[in-house]
Amino acid sequence: MVPVKLLVLGSQNTGKTALCVRFLTRRFIGEYDHKKEVTYRCRRMVDQESIELEILDTACQGSSLGSLEASIRWADGFLLLYSITQRLSFLELPSMKKLIDDTKQSLVVPTVVVANKADMEIGREVTVEEGQKVAKDLRCGFIELSVAEAVVTVEAAVLQLIRLVLEQHRPLTSDKRSYILSVRNALTRKLIRSKTMQW
Numbered sequence: 598m599v600p601v602k603l604l605v606l607g608s609q610n611t612g613k614t615a616l617c618v619r620f621l622t623r624r625f626i627g628e629y630d631h632k633k634e635v636t637y638r639c640r641r642m643v644d645q646e647s648i649e650l651e652i653l654d655t656a657c658q659g660s661s662l663g664s665l666e667a668s669i670r671w672a673d674g675f676l677l678l679y680s681i682t683q684r685l686s687f688l689e690l691p692s693m694k695k696l697i698d699d700t701k702q703s704l705v706v707p708t709v710v711v712a713n714k715a716d717m718e719i720g721r722e723v724t725v726e727e728g729q730k731v732a733k734d735l736r737c738g739f740i741e742l743s744v745a746e747a748v749v750t751v752e753a754a755v756l757q758l759i760r761l762v763l764e765q766h767r768p769l770t771s772d773k774r775s776y777i778l779s780v781r782n783a784l785t786r787k788l789i790r791s792k793t794m795q796w
Contacts, residue, residue, distance in 0.1 A: 607678030608686035707761035
């Protein structure tokens with residue numbers, strides 16, 4: 598049994614709790630109490646591997662920075678939700694990812710950006726292309742879906758993240774190890790060059 602801990606982050610009314618419940622029960626419920634932080638637990642088979650899954654659904658308001666950082670340290674992977682009908686929720690993605698990167702202090706943090714409410718095309722404020730670009734810039738996976746309409750895409754998003762987490766926890770092959778070392782060396786050289794440049 599492999600333990601996997603996921604954290605769901607996003608602005609209010611982006612569908613975080615609805616996504617969690619949809620994944621766990623396959624049912625869609627539209628209204629929730631947004632004041633509570635809830636941890637969901639279940640067991641799933643992913644690529645012939647038995648997973649003990651914990652999903653933490655963060656409270657939108659009232660969370661201190663300290664408790665949010667503690668939740669980030671606890672988690673192995675992250676789902677960053679925004680609503681395609683709320684541009685402000687989309688604009689908060691870079692600061693959320695920066696907080697994750699700063700807290701985890703890791704070169705690679707398994708993260709998937711989830712654009713929710715794809716069924717509300719009339720109220721769309723964020724294009725698919727914008728979502729894809731931000732996800733690429735933040736080095737995240739990306740999926741646009743409607744929690745209300747399709748359980749299949751919700752499962753695809755969560756399974757994509759679980760696979761990213763499992764990939765990171767597997768022992769490094771010699772090819773992967775040498776690739777990571779070459780990337781690290783290139784970044785170090787770039788950093789040294791930028792420090793020694795005269796302006």
